[in-house]
Amino acid sequence: MSRDNNVRILASHAGARAIRQELSRRHFLSLAALAGASAALSACGSGGGGGESSAVEPGAGATGGPVEKSLSIYTWGDYDSPEVIDAFGKTGPKVTLDSYGSNEELISKLVAAKGTSGYDIVVPTGVYIPQLIENDIIVPFNKDLIPNMAKVDPQFLGQDWDPENEYSVCKCWGTxxxxxxxxxxxxxxxxxxxxxxxxxxxxxxxxxxxxxxxxxxxxxxxxxxxxxxxxxxxxxxxxxxxxxxxxxxxxxxxxxxxxxxxxxxxxxxxxxxxxxxxxxxxxxxxxxxxxxxxxxxxxTELWMDNWCIPTGAPHPEAAHAFIDYVLEPENSFLEMDYIGYNTGIQGIEEMAKERKVELPEMIFFTDEQLATxxxxxxxxxxxxxxxxxxxxxxxxxx
Missing domain, CATH: 3.40.190.10 (Periplasmic binding protein-like II)
Known part of the structure; x- marks a missing residue:
């Protein structure tokens, strides 16, 4: 959780895309999600060991070896640019997307699976990350394999739920x-x-x-x-x-x-x-x-969703490769342009201005607005x- 309930973060030119019909991440603060996720985490106790007894392998076993041929992402509905997903798929891995409508659904599935969910990447909301860490539901990154993390605006790094960004990195945020x-x-x-x-x-x-x-x-x-x-x-x-x-x-x-x-x-x-x-x-x-x-x-409110790797991810090399890929500014811009939320990459607001993204004031906010x-x-x-x-x-x- 963040100190004093504040989050230290800030926070189309391509043409208006088709209106989305499926469920999206915007339901993440529903009561059922909050209460249900808490109950699931409480029920699982310390999960795979937790705390000092944790045997979770950093990087989910990723060492920089060959990237696997598959990648399974469990995320909010219609929450990624098809252009980015397709382009990454052309690098080798076949990408599969499954969607959920709440953090409850995500957490309950991961808890029940006990490391056998088959998913390589998940996208929880920041306030849940301490509990996910404590219960060994997500694993630390091998940050050597995500050099593009250096391209994230420092204001989006070092959140109180994961001060060293060992387990998570900003996907996007909104209000x-x-x-x-x-x-x-x-x-x-x-x-x-x-x-x-x-x-x-x-x-x-x-x-x-x-x-x-x-x-x-x-x-x-x-x-x-x-x-x-x-x-x-x-x-x-x-x-x-x-x-x-x-x-x-x-x-x-x-x-x-x-x-x-x-x-x-x-x-x-x-x-x-x-x-x-x-x-x-x-x-x-x-x-x-x-x-x-x-x-x-x-x-008013501020939320932040994050890229994470779940325990037992079967394709850890591909997971790290994808997170690094989507943090590349050009790919991050395509994500922002598609979903209409700030992705937190350095210079993305300037990119949006140069490319004449429509209604940028609904994506990017001033320091005075952020303070509220x-x-x-x-x-x-x-x-x-x-x-x-x-x-x-x-x-x-x-």
Whole structure:
């Protein structure tokens, strides 16, 4: 976990790509994922030994020998550039992608497999990495085989969950804000309190919140400048009272993917959403100028997903080769351009400007904006958070 819940990181020109329909990593903060992953890790105890007794082999056995002919990646749906995957495949390994919709699904599968999952690379969210390390679910890199790690911006390295980047390296990161229809809401919205006010006024009956207990709770805590990782039950009582009694009558839906449908059909006028998905929705809309993206204050979230190698990876040479390959700036740019999230490579913002990537302000953020972003946490408030969320959904009948 990060000190004081802060994460020390920052954080298309090729043409708008087809809107994504399958599940994507944006569900990673769902309550089920948080609680389920914690339960799975707790149940597995110290996994393959953990701590001082760990027998996990550094580099998963990779020594720089011949790259195997196969590579299996277990990741969030539609989360990698097909161009990058295809190009790497031409270097030798046949790449297979399997997808999951939550950290719970990822962790539960790896725990049950006990090192026999068959996967070579996984992409967990940062807050889970200490538990994955402790339970020997991921293994240390052979960093000699990933020289392109030196091309990652130092601000994206040395996170508190893995200070030496022994087990993980940034894949990408993002944040939460909202978009609104300026033909319906004609005033400027700037803060989460503005969002809540518009939800109860101009956008009443046309507001969508994330289908995500943690993100919806965050809306209340961010608006009230309360640490969104609070475990104080009095904070949740106040959140429940406001959400169930005041918000519910105005909510039309809980949708983590409005850009893939509802936004194009103008179903909602106000949508809480992640920056990359909102960007896609605007780029794909017939009237893109109709929509305005807001990174609201006073605080909001920040998440970071990471390349890792699971215990028992059958193709460790190929795993290291791929991670090094995707950290090459040109390949990282293609990843960023496809998914719409910052990949953390040095100079990638300058590359985006030179190549005239559309809506770069929805990918790259200023130091002042970064200062408002706080990382989530796995903690003891999960059950209460979900209880309030369920009551809100029931009251909204959405």
């Amino acid at each position: 939460t804000g909202f978009v609104y229809d300026t033909t319906v809401i004609k005033r400027d919205l700037v803060t989460w309190n503005d969002f809540i006010d518009a939800m109860q006024n101009e956008a009443s009956g046309k507001t969508s919140l994330l289908d995500d207990p943690q993100g919806v709770a965050g809306l209340y805590f961010w608006a009230n400048d309360i640490d969104w990782n609070t475990e104080d039950m009095a904070d949740y009582d106040a959140y429940e009272a406001e959400a169930v009694e005041k918000w519910a009558p105005h909510i039309a839906g809980f949708d983590s993917y409005p850009a893939t449908g509802a936004m194009q059909q103008n179903t909602f006028a106000l949508m809480q959403n992640w920056n990359g998905d909102s960007r896609l929705g605007i780029l794909e809309h017939k009237q893109p100028d109709r929509w305005k993206w807001v990174l609201p204050g006073p605080t 972003m706080k990382n989530g946490a796995v903690n003891e408030a999960q059950d209460r958070r979900t209880e309030v969320y369920d009551k809100l959904k029931a009251a909204a009948s959405a």
